[in-house]
Amino acid sequence: MNIKKVARICKTLKQDAIIPDYREPNMIRLAPVALYTSFQEAYETVQVLKKIMDGRLYENYENKRGIIA
Helix, strand or coil: CCHHHHHHHHHHHHHCCCCCEEECCCEEECCCCCCCCCHHHHHHHHHHHHHHHHCCHHHHCCCCCCCCC
16 A cells, blocks of 8 residues: 555545544555444444545545554
C-alpha cells in the first residue's frame, strides 16, 4: 500500500466508526474478535473500505498521524 495514503485511510475509517490499527510504515490492521464480531459486520467493514478507496475519500484528510493514531 502507498505509504502516503495509510494515515489518511485510517482517519477516514474512523469517521465510519471503524477503528483500525495503523502500523508504520504502511500497514493497516483490522482485528475483528471472533466471539462478538458478526460476518455482517466484517462484510460491512470491507464495503466501507472499498467505498473509501474507490471514492478516494481519504484525500479529504492530511497524511499525518495524530497523537492517538
